[in-house]
Structure formats: C-alpha cells, structure tokens
Amino acid sequence: MVRLRLASIKGRWVMRRAGSPTVRRRRLASELRRLRERAQLTLEEVGERLGWSATKLSRIETSRVGVTPKDVGLLLDLYGVGGSRKDSLLKLARDARKKGWWQAYSDLSSEYAAYIGLEAEAASMCSFAPLVLPGLLQTEDYARAVVRAGFVLASPGEVERRVEVRMARQAVLSQPTPLSLWTVVDESVIRRPVGGPEAVRAQLKQLIEVGSLPHVTIQVLPFTAGAHSGTSGAFEILEFPDRADPDVVFLENLTDSLYVESETDVYRYRVAFDHLRARALDPDQSRYLITQTATEFD
Structure with missing residues (x-):
C-alpha cells in the first residue's frame, strides 16, 4: 500500500485542487495586462489617469502583488470593459484574494x-x-x-x-x-x-x-x-x-x-x-x- 495521504493541517483534512488563488491571481494579472494593451495604454498613462505609480501597475500585471476588486473595477472602467465580462473579472478578483491552506506557512x-x-x-x-x-x-x-x-x-x-x-x-x-x-x-x-x-x-x-x-x-x-x-x-x-x-x-x-x-x-x-x-x-x-x-x- 502506498503511504500517501490527504494533508492534515492543524487538525483539518484539506482537499487539494479545490482551486488555487495563486493561479487565479496569475490569470487575472494576464487578463488585466491584455486589456490594457488592447486599450493601447502604457503603464505610465494608466498610472497617471488613476493616480498610481507605474511600478504598482507593473507588479499587479506580473502577479507579484494582489489587487483589490475596487482597483480592478477602476482598471476595467478605464479599459472600457463592462457587462458580464466585468462581472466575471470582478468575481475572479474576489476569488484571487481567498487564502489557500498553504498561506499558513507563508x-x-x-x-x-x-x-x-x-x-x-x-x-x-x-x-x-x-x-x-x-x-x-x-x-x-x-x-x-x-x-x-x-x-x-x-x-x-x-x-x-x-x-x-x-x-x-x-x-x-x-x-x-x-x-x-x-x-x-x-x-x-x-x-x-x-x-x-x-x-x-x-x-x-x-x-x-x-x-x-x-x-x-x-x-x-x-x-x-x-x-x-x-x-x-x-x-x-x-x-x-x-x-x-x-x-x-x-x-x-x-x-x-x-x-x-x-x-x-x-x-x-x-x-x-x-x-x-x-x-x-x-x-x-x-x-x-x-x-x-x-x-x-x-
């Protein structure tokens, strides 16, 4: 019998692959970068319009930092994204901020x-x-x-x-x-x-x-x-x-x-x-x- 087991973290059995917030954050970052490029805006131009630094936006687009749903909404409005597409990306932003079991070891x-x-x-x-x-x-x-x-x-x-x-x-x-x-x-x-x-x-x-x-x-x-x-x-x-x-x-x-x-x-x-x-x-x-x-x- 192979001795593999489900993870027990602090008394809780953890079902893996329920969805990783890390992967969702990468996906959201990729989408935000693609939408900015489609809108033909540079990092500096977006930063100037929103009062952000270009560095902050770059870190968001490379998934080095998380982004709040509020900030995602501001970006989507600037890029002209609305309707169901905006709703799905806002949901992705909320899901990306959830914590996985591994965050306890960050x-x-x-x-x-x-x-x-x-x-x-x-x-x-x-x-x-x-x-x-x-x-x-x-x-x-x-x-x-x-x-x-x-x-x-x-x-x-x-x-x-x-x-x-x-x-x-x-x-x-x-x-x-x-x-x-x-x-x-x-x-x-x-x-x-x-x-x-x-x-x-x-x-x-x-x-x-x-x-x-x-x-x-x-x-x-x-x-x-x-x-x-x-x-x-x-x-x-x-x-x-x-x-x-x-x-x-x-x-x-x-x-x-x-x-x-x-x-x-x-x-x-x-x-x-x-x-x-x-x-x-x-x-x-x-x-x-x-x-x-x-x-x-x-």
Missing part, C-alpha cells in the same frame, strides 16, 4: 507559498532532479534530512514546519483527480545516503511503490548517460487544466526562486526534458535499479 517564504499554490492547481508536472528527490516523493525522514542540510540557519521548529508542509503537499498525488507526475532523477540521487542507510532504504522502497501508480512515472538517468540537457540544474514544468493559465517553469536556488513563463523559454525546457527522459532508463529498468540500490543499504 512566514517560511512567500515564494514557497506561491509555488505551492501553483502546484495545487497543476494538472501535470515534469520534474528533473539532479541532487535530491522532488518534495512530492520524499518520505518524512528523508525530507527532514534534506531540510536540515539545506536550511543550515533554520531553528528546529522551522525545520519541522517545512517537513510538515512538504508532507501535506503530497496530497496532490492521492486525491480523486491526482496530479500527473513524470520525474527524471539522476542516478546519484538514489545512491546518496541522505539521512543514513535506514532512511534511504525506506525512501527507495516508497519510491518504488509510488512509481507503480498509473499517474506517476519515474525514470533514472544513469551515470553512463554522460553529459545531458539538464546540466544547468533542477527544474519543474507545471501545466494547468485551464488553457487560460499558461505553463510555467519553476527554478530554485539557495536564496531565490524564478518562474519562467515566456512561451519560447518554456518550450526550451520541454525540449530539454524530452531529451532527458530519452536518455534515461525506461520505467521498468529504473524500478529494477532502484530495487537493487535499496538492497545495498540493507
């Missing part, structure tokens, strides 16, 4: 909270992991070792909060309409003794179990593959069920996160991932290698 990182919001709404994810397993596949002990090593200045309480939210995120794989996950992991990932032999052995056994789910595909990129298209580092490609929400690539380093949304750039990452899975062992061969590696930690 003190850890606002960027992390934003990422969880996107992950909660994604229909599929392609992930390349050259150093450690993706958070959606980690056991609690493995996750704790990764967090302790990666956040060397974190207090024990912060470490446990990060582990808690990482476990809660895994509900996307066990809900009625689960996230479709395709991940390619470097061979070094399954051989690295993260948390010690016992933790790795349990992690690899769970990896085999999760990999048997019909919506999860796990491939191992062997050392013999040599140089490959993922040498620049880890990345994740998230695809959403609504065509109004463009695909996004998520990149992360020690101090910052980056979202790549340009259609051309996202395509380049898709090509890179296609090359990676073509060079990797197929799922059956990968499962065999993971199984054999787990016995080495006995």
